[in-house]
Amino acid sequence: MPEKEHGVAAEHLVATLITPILMPKWGLSMEEGQIVHWWKSVGDRFAEGEDLVDIETAKVNNVYEAPLSGMLRRIVADVGETVSVGGLMAVSSEPDISDADIDAFISAFQESFVPKADAGSDSLALTRSRIHAGGHELEVGIAGEGDTVILIHGFSSNSQSWDLNLPTLAQRGRVITIDLPGHGASSKDVREGSLSDLATAVGTALDTLAVGGAHLVGHSLGGAIAMQLTLDRPDRFRSLVLVAPAGLPGGSVNRDFLDGIVDGQRARDLKPWLEMLFHNPDLVSEELIEEVARYKRIDGVEESLSVIRDHLVANGSFGHLANSLAALPPTLVVLGDDDRIVGSPNTAGLPDSWRVITLNGAGHMPHVERASEFNDVLTSFLDENA
């Protein structure tokens, strides 16, 4: 036994002479980094603060400076390899430590190392789940607690379009996002794809979640779906918020826009149509274009968007909504003054009890383009009707 104890003590001693060089954490959302370039080779000495290794992360590329002076004994992560934050990139020690001791140190480290499952994120964390709803699999996100707001996005969009509104809403209560059939992370086959079919799918998902007495917020196509759903289940919703909605009397649906999004095959073809969504077209980044292009490349998406488009442009697809506005609960309409997608609805013809707010300098995406004004208007309306 003394021999073993001696061995353990010696191991411990050796370990203190070996320094692990670990993947740093740059910024709240960094979970891992990829080795781009080692500035030192095995056997090289380095001084504290010297450039040691270039690391690439999802958001930044940077050089990692040596946290101490030493000698690079072993590179554990070669160029191109990805290492979790806190994971082992290399080992430093003086040359008198044997290779066998270095090996033992590395294998002991790797055995005990557990990467943190989720190193946190800048954006609001939604609890995600998938719900079966009438032949669809719908992706649902939930955050916060209390008075509940349900968010329904528009045509060819997804729940991420609410990213600038979610933190505010999750602070005041519970917020639920739903990816429509054929959209976002939901299943891509929309089947019939009519307004009532889409509304039924959303309603079924809300049944599963046992949501009652909630506020329903819909953007564009999602606005028409919200109206339909509220007419189908009049006692379910406390209030209705229509953001640049399709389906209001006097409004229109821009057929060229729908065709451009459905038919555009390449990212560059989609750009002019995405720019049409905003008052300020510079807001359309390459990332947004690429995101939509990536969505459109997925099997079934083009067919599904085409089916929904055909319903949207069919004559009279919204007629029944226009005739039933008085039956809706307290309703807020938020419009952009430069909306080239649904035009300018005839707000004078809306029920007197409705509140209509037009945000200046906004196109079809007022909740994105004028997010803070939108959030103020929305929360005060919700609070009044809570």
Next chain:
Amino acid sequence: MSKKTYLQAINEALRQEMRRDSKVILIGEDLVGGHGATGEVGGAGGPFGQMRGLYKEFGADRMIDTPISESAIIGAAAGAALTGLRPVAELMFVDFVGVCFDQIFNQVAKFRYMFGGNARTPLVIRATIGAGKRAAAQHSQTLHPLFTMVPGLKVAMPSNPYDAKGLLIQAIRDDDPVIYLESKSLFGMECEVPDEPYRIPFGEANILREGKDLTIVALGAMVPRAERAAAELAKDGISVEVLDPRTTSPLDEESILESVKKTGRLVVVDESPPRCSLAADIAGMVADKGFKFLKAPIKQVTCPHTPVPFAPILEDAYLPSPTQIEMAARSILD
């Protein structure tokens, strides 16, 4: 959606296409187990593991392990494609293509043309390319220019896991022969890859970084290096656009010219020796069609005109480095 490696992305594309279409078959050396194993247990799924787990699901009818004869692999696959299957043949290392030039260049690439458009050849030939893996001169080449110059072949070279899956699915569904080249040094690279099948159309360049001072066009494993150089240049306030053509045939000339029109400066990075490289090809195309946009000479960054060295230090020096790309860019900036 989840993070997947380049290798997992290839595996997922093969698996999803084999599930979708029973006409998709795989043929090549050691696809299943290798080393004489029957493959049913612990199949390695190829020397790099792209086919791991596929044999268990699809069996011997759809995964054909062949003797070491590349000419037989491509010959059999060509016949299978002509008679209605959608074979994905594997050459393991692109360096082995020499013994099946006739099958590829004279047969596969010509069927549609010589039969008046009546023959379809929905064949994918997969092979690994690239240096940096200590595999020596006969297992490290980057031979995409050979295929690119033959009309009738399409050539894809993914530079990341997202592209690897989308381009492979497109290749399998394409009715023409496609050469699909996997960069060995990228196998461990990870990024977000949708779980669902998706296709990236051929001939659509990917703009990885927007810039206004200079354009870097890079291919395959050179793309991350070009991004690295661009990040360095950005520290000095130099705004670099990085463009990956994704496919060398068809080539997205429009996107390259549009970028050069914006920036006026071009560096082309290619992991092949300089003569008749894609760098030379793209530089020539821009000189021909976009000379009026250029504010400075076009720079080409390639490997030297030598075989890939086996000595690790020489092999590392052989590959275009981020620093070399950065220097080339600086040499044409004012």
